Amino acid sequence: MKCYECDNIIDISSSGLSIEYLRLNKLIEEKNDVEIFNIDIMFVGLCRQCKEEKNGETDKV
Numbered sequence: 001m002k003c004y005e006c007d008n009i010i011d012i013s014s015s016g017l018s019i020e021y022l023r024l025n026k027l028i029e030e031k032n033d034v035e036i037f038n039i040d041i042m043f044v045g046l047c048r049q050c051k052e053e054k055n056g057e058t059d060k061v
Contacts (some may be wrong), residue, residue, distance in 0.1 A: 005046035
């Protein structure tokens with residue numbers, strides 16, 4: 001994940017996500033008659049620190 005505010009890159013890793021990735025990969029291959037070797041996904045949002053800072057600013061207003 002890339003933070004929209006501070007540009008930090010956070011590695012998101014989970015065995016549960018890996019299983020969902022495999023399901024999605026297989027579904028795309030079957031529906032489109034292709035063979036996928038690799039995939040790159042980048043989530044963009046706010047990291048925990050920037051989210052807390054933003055929520056703190058909102059609470060002060």
